[in-house]
Amino acid sequence: MTDERNVWIFIEQEDQRIAEVSLELLAKGVEIAKQLGSEVWAVLCGDQIGDLAEQVIQHGADQVLLAIDPELDMYRTLPYCRVISNLARQWKPYIFLIGATPVGRDLAPRLASALKVGLTADCTDLQIGDYTSKKENKIYKDLLYQVRPAFGGNVIATIVNPRTRPQMATVREGVMRRGEPDLKRRGRIEKVSVVFEPGDLALQVLSREKREPTVRLKDSPVIVAAGAGVDSLEEFELVRELANVLGGEVGASRAAVDAGFISREHQIGQTGSTVRPRLYIAAGISGAIQHRAGMDQSSKIIAINTDPNAPIFKIAHYKIVGDVAEVLPLLIKSLREKAK
Amino acid sequence: MPLNQIYHSVVLIKQVPDTRNVRGEVMTAEGTMNRNALPAIFNPEDLNALEMALSIKEQNGGSVTVLTMGPMQAAEVLREALFRGADRVVLLSDRKFAGADTQATSYTLKCAIDKLGRFDMVFCGRQAIDGDTAQVGPQVAEKLGIPQITYAEAIIDLRGDEIVVRRAFDLGTELVKCQLPCLLTVVGSANQPRPASARRRIEYKMAAIPNEYPKLLNKWSEFENEQALDEYLEERKLKIDVWKAADLKVDETGLGLAGSPTQVYKVNYVVLETTNSKEIQPTLEGIQGLITELIQEYIVG
Numbered sequence: 001m002t003d004e005r006n007v008w009i010f011i012e013q014e015d016q017r018i019a020e021v022s023l024e025l026l027a028k029g030v031e032i033a034k035q036l037g038s039e040v041w042a043v044l045c046g047d048q049i050g051d052l053a054e055q056v057i058q059h060g061a062d063q064v065l066l067a068i069d070p071e072l073d074m075y076r077t078l079p080y081c082r083v084i085s086n087l088a089r090q091w092k093p094y095i096f097l098i099g100a101t102p103v104g105r106d107l108a109p110r111l112a113s114a115l116k117v118g119l120t121a122d123c124t125d126l127q128i129g130d131y132t133s134k135k136e137n138k139i140y141k142d143l144l145y146q147v148r149p150a151f152g153g154n155v156i157a158t159i160v161n162p163r164t165r166p167q168m169a170t171v172r173e174g175v176m177r178r179g180e181p182d183l184k185r186r187g188r189i190e191k192v193s194v195v196f197e198p199g200d201l202a203l204q205v206l207s208r209e210k211r212e213p214t215v216r217l218k219d220s221p222v223i224v225a226a227g228a229g230v231d232s233l234e235e236f237e238l239v240r241e242l243a244n245v246l247g248g249e250v251g252a253s254r255a256a257v258d259a260g261f262i263s264r265e266h267q268i269g270q271t272g273s274t275v276r277p278r279l280y281i282a283a284g285i286s287g288a289i290q291h292r293a294g295m296d297q298s299s300k301i302i303a304i305n306t307d308p309n310a311p312i313f314k315i316a317h318y319k320i321v322g323d324v325a326e327v328l329p330l331l332i333k334s335l336r337e338k339a340k
Numbered sequence: 341m342p343l344n345q346i347y348h349s350v351v352l353i354k355q356v357p358d359t360r361n362v363r364g365e366v367m368t369a370e371g372t373m374n375r376n377a378l379p380a381i382f383n384p385e386d387l388n389a390l391e392m393a394l395s396i397k398e399q400n401g402g403s404v405t406v407l408t409m410g411p412m413q414a415a416e417v418l419r420e421a422l423f424r425g426a427d428r429v430v431l432l433s434d435r436k437f438a439g440a441d442t443q444a445t446s447y448t449l450k451c452a453i454d455k456l457g458r459f460d461m462v463f464c465g466r467q468a469i470d471g472d473t474a475q476v477g478p479q480v481a482e483k484l485g486i487p488q489i490t491y492a493e494a495i496i497d498l499r500g501d502e503i504v505v506r507r508a509f510d511l512g513t514e515l516v517k518c519q520l521p522c523l524l525t526v527v528g529s530a531n532q533p534r535p536a537s538a539r540r541r542i543e544y545k546m547a548a549i550p551n552e553y554p555k556l557l558n559k560w561s562e563f564e565n566e567q568a569l570d571e572y573l574e575e576r577k578l579k580i581d582v583w584k585a586a587d588l589k590v591d592e593t594g595l596g597l598a599g600s601p602t603q604v605y606k607v608n609y610v611v612l613e614t615t616n617s618k619e620i621q622p623t624l625e626g627i628q629g630l631i632t633e634l635i636q637e638y639i640v641g
Binding site: 077078081102105106108109110112113114116117118119120121122131133145146150155156157158159160161162163164199202203204205206207208209210211212213222246263264265270271278279299300302304313314316317318319320321322323326327330331333334335337338 | 446490504637
């Protein structure tokens with residue numbers, strides 16, 4: 001069956017575990033395919049993959065294209081790109097979604113170039129809609145709207161790929177929400193043939209070291225995040241202390257990460273983590289779109305900023321106009337008093 | 341042992357608006373970009389890429405050629421590259437290149453690299469701070485038909501036609517061995533880019549593209565006219581090459597806006613609707629009241 005409206009999801013896996021972002025994309029894929037009246041297909045590559053294909057089906061795939069080969073055991077650009085680009089040429093997907101992980105950000109652009117199609121990185125929303133090209137005087141029905149902040153985060157751009165297929169996009173972990181697996185769900189598993197060309201194996205992985213994340217911002221109920229307004233180590237210590245008192249994690253805007261106060265793992269926003277905590281305290285964060293994209297669904301937001309017109313106040317539930325150096329100690333003190 | 345091998349590198353750089361130092365309103369009332377609010381800079385990770393290429397040349401011999409695609413003003417970052425040690429710089433500038441997405445950009449860069457001739461390695465920054473897509477590097481590699489090593493942090497070994505590279509991610513590292521030629525995208529933690537050398541700054545201060553001649557003539561009255569200046573610069577290898585579409589072997593349908601599969605459907609200036617935000621005074625009483633409220637609502641406790 002070559003229904004040219006299918007939604008494909010690249011399933012990233014390592015050590016027989018599916019990446020969280022791939023499950024999130026499967027859930028989004030189900031939603032999109034429903035609107036298009038088409039199917040969700042998953043592309044799964046590896047060597048020893050256990051029951052991953054079944055798991056992918058339980059999370060919403062109608063068909064799994066399974067590429068098994070020792071050369072596909074660990075992710076490498078060229079073998080993966082060869083296999084997947086061949087599949088895409090054969091089956092002609094309508095949409096192809098890939099997680100914006102280090103693997104996805106290595107694979108997706110190479111794949112898009114090989115297929116000569118457009119690709120939009122780090123989308124914060126995906127929708128289906130029509131597009132009228134005035135130049136061509138033509139209406140394209142049911143395109144993928146790829147939404148992302150642009151121009152330094154001052155606008156939200158909606159990107160479309162009217163003429164090329166598949167329409168490709170990458171999405172960061174946490175932006176979409178994963179669904180619960182349906183253990184009774186059935187789907188098709190199609191084993192595909194794997195053929196490499198000379199040159200595909202030009203790169204060898206000699207060793208790989210992974211460390212566990214030191215923070216799981218996504219799972220923390222309370223986050224105290226620092227921005228450009230936190231401009232000394234002493235002030236940053238106050239942010240840590242407040243997070244400690246609240247039993248939460250420390251987050252940061254890109255400005256604070258670039259300033260070197262904290263590692264990139266703590267970055268919240270379009271190119272960092274997307275979080276939805278019960279309480280988010282934005283300390284000295286002005287609230288550019290890229291940052292808001294990663295935290296605007298928090299249940300309660302407290303914003304502290306010296307600039308009364310900072311955009312962060314527009315989405316905050318509690319607005320404190322003041323210097324973090326003065327306000328943070330007051331928050332810490334009041335919380336400690338209440339705890340007594 | 342083979343003869344001591346030298347390596348020819350190409351470094352792809354980009355001039356970007358400094359999104360990290362936004363001052364004032366970036367958008368005008370009409371909804372267009374106020375470029376003055378964003379100073380143009382050398383994309384930070386491209387400096388790391390240049391540094392990596394320069395140190396290879398210092399250790400093994402060879403050459404470093406720097407390419408950028410952009411408006412005429414991008415000659416500025418090419419001069420910066422010369423001040424740091426690049427042997428040759430080329431500006432790709434043509435109206436036909438304008439409005440390119442990563443697909444059209446990587447095609448143009450690929451055609452320019454073809455024109456340069458032999459190379460062993462292509463370097464670029466992992467990503468540019470104006471778009472953060474990290475797409476152009478891998479797409480140039482695909483179009484050149486060579487392997488890519490993204491997130492490159494250190495060259496562990498380079499001998500003959502093989503390179504061993506450490507890749508660095510937020511959560512780990514990987515050691516890979518690859519055949520040359522290949523393309524590397526370099527992360528910011530790779531090295532400390534050298535500053536411009538004072539000697540080279542003097543040596544190359546006059547390096548210019550022809551579009552800059554009128555400005556230079558005002559500054560240096562000893563040149564009678566543009567032709568005299570051109571001859572002087574050419575003789576001293578200070579004339580920066582500008583390549584247009586016609587200078588490359590290209591299929592013009594692959595360039596610029598027309599060659600870009602992605603199109604911007606709409607751009608929304610985000611107008612935030614004010615939520616029912618409650619103003620809290622930055623005083624002890626104000627903050628205590630806030631904490632009490634949060635505890636009552638089970639937000640903290």
